[in-house]
Amino acid sequence: MNSVLSAHDQRILDTILGPNDILAPRKLIDESRRPDQWVPTEQVEKYVLLEANARELAQNNEIEKALGIFDKIITDSPLYASAYNNRAQTKRLLYPDEAAPEGVISDLKMAIKLSQPKAALLQISKMQALVLHNSYFQLAAVYLAQSKLPENWEKAWSLHMKSSEMMVEASVYGDHMSAAIGKIVNPYAQLNAETFETMMKPFY
Structure with a gap:
């Protein structure tokens, strides 16, 4: 039986081998969709001002x-994805010397989970795309920072690969620059990862 690559696996493979075209955001976004798929628009408008x-x-x-x-927004509305992303970024600002302050990775994963479409192939809103x-x-930056810790030297390669994969995912919902950076950090691309680190410095 022939194996079928998942969409995720195909994107990673395309990044390693050189894609003809990374999926463009315009194919994923439906501007008519409400901003958040779980939270009523009236609440979202209030939360956007608070954020x-x-x-x-x-x-x-x-x-x-x-x-x-x-914290208050998440307590009030635990399905509001944007607040998790912003809380993670704020924690990284509060603890700049830590590669992954407590709760950052779990917050980012929750933001991603809540922003992904409810069913495969469904389009998403502009706000969902931005959060994703x-x-x-941010996950790419966190994994890269973790890879540089002395205690993680045995996992450095794996963490670099994770960072690359997250950049590819970011490019699906954002721009082609993220995919290009993902190729730079990817060890299989045989490029200098320090170039990626230089480009990422403003973000971690």
């Missing part, structure tokens, strides 16, 4: 206050 306020607080170095806002792009991009 903007939290980001402003974080920019003014009031990071713990910002974190408190995201940002969450996968």
